[in-house]
Amino acid sequence: MGNRLICMTKKDIHENGGVLTSRSSRFNGGGGGGSSRSQRKSLTEEELLHRQALSFVVQQHQQLLSSQRFDSGSMSRRIGSVGGSRRRDLSESFSNEKPLSELLDSIKEKKIVLVHGEGFGAWCWYKTIALLEESGLLPTALDLTGSGIDMTDTNNIATLADYAKPLIKYLESLQEDETVILVGHSSGGACISYALENFSNKISKAIFLCGTMVSNGQKPFDVFAQELGCAEMFLQESKFLVYGNGKDNPPTQLIFEKQQLKGLYFNQSPSKDVALAMVSMRPIPLRPLMENLSISPENYGKGRRYYIQTLEDNALSPDVQEKMVRENPPEGVFKIKGSDHCPFFSKPQSLHKILLEIVQIP
Secondary structure: OOEEEOOOOHHHHHHOOOOOOOHHHHHOOOOOHHHHHHHHHOOOHHHHHHHHHHHHHHHHHHHHHOOOOOOOOOEEEEEOOOOOOOEEEHHHHOOOOOOHHHHHHHOOOOEEEEEOOOOOOHHHHHHHHHHHHHOOOEEEEEEOOOOOOOOOOHHHOOOHHHHOHHHHHHHHHOOOOOOEEEEEEOOHHHHHHHHHHHOHHHEEEEEEEOOOOOOOOOOHHHHHHHHHOOHHHHHHHOOOEEOOOOOOOOOOEEOOOHHHHHHHHOOOOOHHHHHHHHHHOOOEEOHHHHOOOOOOOOOHHHOOEEEEEEOOOOOOOHHHHHHHHHHOOOOEEEEEOOOOOOHHHHOHHHHHHHHHHHHHOO
C-alpha cells in the first residue's frame, strides 16, 4: 500500500536506525538477510542525508508529543454557499472548545489520509500527525510514487494514475463499508480529485490544503501556470526542466534551485523545517501535472469538498486559490493567516484546529 509515515516507539526508532518505515517494509522480505546487509552498506550519500532528515523528524515528533503549546495564528472560515456565506475568526470558532472526551465521542470518521504535494513526501506531515494523534484521530501519511522513500525514478512517472498509485492501493485495501477523510496539499489536490472520481464511496470528505482543485478537463499544472505566466513559454524556456526521455520528448521533471524553493514555499516556515525540506525534497514529476483531469458530477461532484487557503503563499497566491474556489465551489472554505505554502510547517497548530473542525462537521 505504498510507503506510509507512522508513529513508532522509541524502541522501534532505535532498532530502525531512526528511519520511519511502513509496517510492510519492516516485515516483508523474508530470508534475504545477506542481500539486505549488502544493500545497507552501499547506501548513497543522498540516502544517508535522507535518513538523517528522518531522524530529525523523529526527534521533533517526540518533542511535539510532550508539548501542549498552541500558537495564536488566526483563521477564518466559510461554510455553506461560497457566494453569500458567513465568515468567522478563530476566537468565535473555538471560544467554546469541547473537552477531548466529548470531542472524540462526536467524531464518527477518525481515519485521515495525508497526501503530500509536489516534491514532498510523507515526512512533511510529522507535526500534523503528532497533533492529530493527540486528539485521538488516526492519521496516515503516504509517499506518492517517486516521493519520500519511494525510489521510483521520477522520469518514469507518466500519468496521474502512476503518481497516485500508493493512495489508490490504500483505498482499495479498505473494507467494503469503510471510509476515510483525505487531505491533499498543493498538487496532492489532483491526486485526491482523482481518488474522488474513482473511489467516491470510500471518501467521506476531501480537504484541499492550498491544493490544485481543478475543473473537469483542466491540467493541475494550469493552476501553477497562473503564477508562472504563460505555461507554453515556461515549458520552452525554463531552466528548471529535465528531459529524461530526450529533448525531442516532453519534459519529465521540474527541479527548482534551493533559493527559489525557499522563496516560493517556505517564506514563513521555521529554519529547521526548511533545512529538513532541503535534504528531503525530490524532483517533481511533471507529466502527471500536465494531464487533463477527467472528473464527473456523478462521482467527483458527489464528494464533500473543503478548501483551506493560505494567505502568505508565494507558490499559489491567495488570488489564485480564491479563483479555484469560485470556479469549483466546495462545501466550506477556511483561511490560515500568516501561513506560507506549507502550513504543516509554518502554522501547524492552526492547520490542526481547522482539520478538527472539518472532521466534526456532520
